[in-house]
Amino acid sequence: MKTKLILAIIATCILSSCTKEYNCVCSNPGGVFETHVITGTQMEAQQQCNKISQQYASVPMSETYCELK
Numbered sequence: 654m655k656t657k658l659i660l661a662i663i664a665t666c667i668l669s670s671c672t673k674e675y676n677c678v679c680s681n682p683g684g685v686f687e688t689h690v691i692t693g694t695q696m697e698a699q700q701q702c703n704k705i706s707q708q709y710a711s712v713p714m715s716e717t718y719c720e721l722k
Contacts, residue, residue, distance in 0.1 A: 671695075677702035679709070679719040687719075695721075 675698035679687040689705060691698040699721050706719035 675702075676722045677705055677719050678722050679705065679717060681715075681717040689719075691721075 672693050675691045675693075675695065677689040677691055677698070678685055679689075689702070691701050693701075702719050702721045706717075709715050709717035709719070
């Protein structure tokens with residue numbers, strides 16, 4: 654029983670810290686205009702994509718948004 658718990662903890666750690674490539678796709682009503690490739694964990698990639706999206710939030714009446722894919 655202890656072994657299963659330890660294996661479950663190790664598997665969770667490995668899966669949660671998995672680094673891979675994510676795409677941060679920025680779009681507006683005209684379509685996709687910018688794509689960023691971000692390498693890291695999903696949480697890190699989401700944070701970077703949010704930072705990229707905030708650059709466009711300062712433009713008044715902006716319909717631009719970025720999402721992680």
